Amino acid sequence: MKQKLKILLTNDDGISAPGLYALYKEIKNIGEVFIVAPDSERSAVGHAITLSDPLKVTNFYKNESFFGHAVNGTPADCVKLAYWALNIKPDLLISGINLGANTGINIIYSGTVSAATEGMFLNIPSFAISLTTFTNPKFEIAARFARKLSRIILENALPPGTLLNVNVPAVQKEEDIAGVEITRQGKAMYLEEFDQRSDPHKRTYYWLTGQKVKLEQEPDVDDRAILNNKISITPVQFDLTNYNFLSELSRWNIQY
């Protein structure tokens, strides 16, 4: 008989986030669950790691069965700490369920994806899962898919240096999911705005605000699948070299 699967859960919305709890409730049915997650929300932290401050780990109990380690660090910190300091060597890592999409170029700002990336660097099969809404989230729908996908990943094998980035559309009923699509990362550009204000001492400050997407028309990108109520799965790797440009850049003949 096989040993019980060890599954590490983390996120960037913090250990008390409902998305993590929904994920836990499904995943505990297929293995032994370990939870190491930030003690508070760390969205848009990108792939930050904490070098200049010590990391503290606190026990966190939500109820009788949900126990986790809360870390005063980033999602990437949590995975490194789980593996190297808490000696958790999982068969699978799941990061999520994130409240809000992680599609297109947004994935480089995503703490959710960064945690899966750390897992991947440690040769742990890893995926990030996000629900593409901030309002009235039905995490259960995404959680059930996470459970199913976990099985599939463990039966097959991800190539080295590759994680899966999963986005689940914001439907209210399971039957409204229109299917699953293997996608590529979109390159939609963002127009950003800063809301300029004055504080009581007449000093100016700025809030980063509304991002307007110019959506690509290509059918096979992540955001397009979501628009069609499909779950998008993009295989993600981290060799950022622009190979197509290497030979032209060599012809620039740059000297010191």
Added chain:
Amino acid sequence: MKQKLKILLTNDDGISAPGLYALYKEIKNIGEVFIVAPDSERSAVGHAITLSDPLKVTNFYKNESFFGHAVNGTPADCVKLAYWALNIKPDLLISGINLGANTGINIIYSGTVSAATEGMFLNIPSFAISLTTFTNPKFEIAARFARKLSRIILENALPPGTLLNVNVPAVQKEEDIAGVEITRQGKAMYLEEFDQRSDPHKRTYYWLTGQKVKLEQEPDVDDRAILNNKISITPVQFDLTNYNFLSELSRWNIQY
């Protein structure tokens, strides 16, 4: 006669860092320099952006000629704010000169590279430049190369969605630079450790510590060029899709 070049400088070591000042002293000879940089060190912040706090901008004067905008945010925040709020629309963006290497998978943790990435997203020709040492840095050597490379980038053209990630070896004399090499991002793996300690109240805390590199043997990677005292230039892009794996992943036939 051509308009004067506008060049935006930023970094992740903070606006008062010597690497930024060395860069400024060279670059002011080729154009009008704008400086928007973090008010303090933001190393290893990855591609973080600040959504939950307001950004404040303070005037920073180092001496009569060096004026900059200090921002209580990340390198990515600085570039977004410079462009959208301070209305700086540069012809070129340079991020650095970073104290310490940004090679291999480290570039995903790099605030220096993230600033150049933001420039790239805004269609500004952008490069990140780092000096691969923490001790006795000779920023002048890297700064002179930054000036030269700026000219070359503006005479040629970077493809859309591509920045250059430059690392300069830690030599003490200019003549020890063994040349310039066009490289790809290395994939060297890291073994990490956490130093476990107890605070005065007997609570455990952890410091992330020593990263031991297993260096690749391939000759064309960034770290290898540096070892040979060459300046490495890697063209970097941010489509993270693992295209090679798309068709196999489709054959997994994942259903909801």
